[in-house]
Amino acid sequence: MSDVVRPTEAQVAQVRSAADAVKAAIDAHLAAVEVRAGAGDPSVAESYEALADAAEVYDELLDEVYEEFTPFEVPHPGDGGLPDTVEPAAISVLIRRDYAVANPRLLRESVGGPTTAAALRALFGDYEPDRVARHAAEFGLEEGDSTLWVVAADQGEPGEWLAEPFDVAEPELLISRFDVVEEYEDDEDETEDVDEAEVGVLDPS
Structure with missing residues (x-):
């Protein structure tokens, strides 16, 4: 008999919903990139943050329900210590x-x-x-x-x-x-x- 603890239907649905949110966020990010006005386009930055947030939620639920992880992590651009106004040479x-x-x-x-x-x-x-x-x-x-x-x-x-x-x-x-x-x-x-x-x-x- 298997020792694997099966998740509830509610948990399965929650993880699948989070996965769908990641897919939608990827599509939205790509769409923003394809029509961007140039470097620093705010719509690209917003879609990037939305993708990062969706991926983080999915990763946490995947761990909580299945004890599994995604092979990637999306860094947040705001994590840096250098102000955006500085132009490094x-x-x-x-x-x-x-x-x-x-x-x-x-x-x-x-x-x-x-x-x-x-x-x-x-x-x-x-x-x-x-x-x-x-x-x-x-x-x-x-x-x-x-x-x-x-x-x-x-x-x-x-x-x-x-x-x-x-x-x-x-x-x-x-x-x-x-x-x-x-x-x-x-x-x-x-x-x-x-x-x-x-x-x-x-x-x-």
């Missing part, structure tokens, strides 16, 4: 991705290296960070939280910031932020070498 895009080293042995066997640290150096030396993110499980890594910041920056000279590359990560310069939060499996029996369990990766693009 250049930007920096900063990405941080965290991984749990769920299977150190697989990691070492996949890329080579006598230790986990050596294997991680080889992994990020040989592969682009985006490729690592797409194939994390194949390297024995488990995706954790991630965040992407777009911040205002000085254009400067090529390479001049390399000595201190992350000084521009200042909240007051933030233009946009997108966070993804993952739930970790709290089961040490499924994790090898627990003392090597987590590594944080900051990847500036």
Whole structure:
């Protein structure tokens, strides 16, 4: 007999109604984009916010009723710290991705290296960070939280910031932020070498 708890008809209808609202919001957003008067068209911004709100409601209901999640999150443009009146001459895009080293042995066997640290150096030396993110499980890594910041920056000279590359990560310069939060499996029996369990990766693009 299945242990799955079936939702009530009312709950099913509520989730379906929220899903229909997301579909309608997508159509409305696309329609606004297709006839926009230019960058910053208020009708596009309004439809964007409506889409974000509808997606958030649907995601919450999906979690509440089915304990499932959508694979995307719509960031709100107002989340930035930089006033809209400021016109940045250049930007920096900063990405941080965290991984749990769920299977150190697989990691070492996949890329080579006598230790986990050596294997991680080889992994990020040989592969682009985006490729690592797409194939994390194949390297024995488990995706954790991630965040992407777009911040205002000085254009400067090529390479001049390399000595201190992350000084521009200042909240007051933030233009946009997108966070993804993952739930970790709290089961040490499924994790090898627990003392090597987590590594944080900051990847500036």
